[in-house]
Amino acid sequence: MQRCARLLASVCRLPLSVSGSLTRPSIRAVCLSTTAMAKSKYEYVRHFELDDRCLPNSWIVVRIDGKGFHRFTNEHSFEKPNDAPALELMTRAARDVVDLFRPDLVLAYGQSDEYSFVFRRQTTVYRRRASKLMSQVVSQFSSSYVFHWPSVMGARALRQPPTFDGRVVLYPTDRNLRDYLSWRQADCHINNPLQHGLLGAGQPRRSHQRSGTAEERLRHTLAADKNEILFSEFGINYNDEPALYRKGTVIVRSLETPGEQDSKLSSDTGAPDGSTVPASEGARTDQKPVGVVKVLNCDIIGDEFWNEHSSVLSGNNKKAK
Ligand SMILES: Nc1nc2c(ncn2[C@@H]2O[C@H](COP(=O)(O)OP(=O)(O)OP(=O)(O)O)[C@@H](O)[C@H]2O)c(=O)[nH]1
Numbered sequence: 001m002q003r004c005a006r007l008l009a010s011v012c013r014l015p016l017s018v019s020g021s022l023t024r025p026s027i028r029a030v031c032l033s034t035t036a037m038a039k040s041k042y043e044y045v046r047h048f049e050l051d052d053r054c055l056p057n058s059w060i061v062v063r064i065d066g067k068g069f070h071r072f073t074n075e076h077s078f079e080k081p082n083d084a085p086a087l088e089l090m091t092r093a094a095r096d097v098v099d100l101f102r103p104d105l106v107l108a109y110g111q112s113d114e115y116s117f118v119f120r121r122q123t124t125v126y127r128r129r130a131s132k133l134m135s136q137v138v139s140q141f142s143s144s145y146v147f148h149w150p151s152v153m154g155a156r157a158l159r160q161p162p163t164f165d166g167r168v169v170l171y172p173t174d175r176n177l178r179d180y181l182s183w184r185q186a187d188c189h190i191n192n193p194l195q196h197g198l199l200g201a202g203q204p205r206r207s208h209q210r211s212g213t214a215e216e217r218l219r220h221t222l223a224a225d226k227n228e229i230l231f232s233e234f235g236i237n238y239n240d241e242p243a244l245y246r247k248g249t250v251i252v253r254s255l256e257t258p259g260e261q262d263s264k265l266s267s268d269t270g271a272p273d274g275s276t277v278p279a280s281e282g283a284r285t286d287q288k289p290v291g292v293v294k295v296l297n298c299d300i301i302g303d304e305f306w307n308e309h310s311s312v313l314s315g316n317n318k319k320a321k
């Protein structure tokens with residue numbers, strides 16, 4: 001009997017009493033695991049669930065993008081090329097996502113029908129499981145987009161359910177993360193003049209230049225040249241456009257105390273609100289460090305933003321590595 005107890009104890013890694021018999025808690029543990037085994041005929045299928053945890057010590061970015069928004073925006077008569085309330089609606093939905101994941105979600109950047117959400121490098125939320133993170137972000141964003149629609153879009157009725165796709169991308173260094181965000185902001189900067197040109201939003205200086213020729217040229221030129229063509233041929237001074245359209249929207253959770261620089265950045269908003277709002281305002285009531293959530297329409301390609309919000313990057317470092 002004792003030999004049997006010793007064997008069981010060694011297989012199940014359970015402690016034995018001084019006399020060499022199984023202790024009461026050990027017996028309970030054996031009983032429980034036997035019961036579990038008895039009902040686990042089908043449990044092997046759990047092993048089909050693959051581990052999709054994101055690599056440790058890397059930035060996790062979840063990007064969502066509207067599905068078929070070219071059609072969706074037409075069907076809902078969005079103003080072209082930029083619809084201010086619609087952009088505000090995107091940001092309202094993004095704010096809910098940022099709030100849901102506080103304090104792990106440190107920054108979000110959005111333009112057009114997309115938003116990128118940056119989780120802090122060391123986050124352990126959902127044990128870093130990519131599918132959990134992505135599905136929760138997409139789900140919260142989509143339902144918030146619909147939830148806030150009536151209050152932001154006014155009389156415009158929502159005629160079909162909007163959907164968003166999502167992807168998870170990991171960036172190993174601060175420099176990679178900054179380059180990713182620069183890429184998205186450059187995309188905003190490049191697409192806007194193009195949209196203006198394609199739509200003929202301005203009045204052409206000479207009628208024949210409204211033809212496809214200028215549009216075709218815009219398609220194949222760099223941002224600076226696009227601006228020149230827009231100005232000389234369409235009469236649009238791109239720099240007069242609101243920062244919201246030129247820069248997109250940054251939502252940043254900042255631990256820095258608001259100072260002179262913050263108001264300087266905030267003033268470059270032209271934003272739906274250009275606001276500085278306590279993060280604790282949202283639906284969640286749990287006690288986590290709040291910081292301050294700021295909504296800005298500023299440049300995130302240069303160093304100024306990153307110097308002013310140095311707590312966003314790992315180790316409070318000022319320079320991206
Ligand atoms: N009129 C208008 N259209 C917008 C606005 N923001 C985004 N869009 C539209 O949304 C589209 C977004 O581009 P994509 O995401 O590449 O295209 P998509 O049609 O959503 O297609 P998939 O993302 O591949 O499903 C733009 O081409 C515009 O047509 C806006 O403020 N006003």
Ligand SMILES: [Mg+2]
Binds near residue numbers: 065066067068070113
């Ligand atoms: Mg899209």
Ligand SMILES: [Mg+2]
Binds near residue numbers: 066
């Ligand atoms: Mg898009």
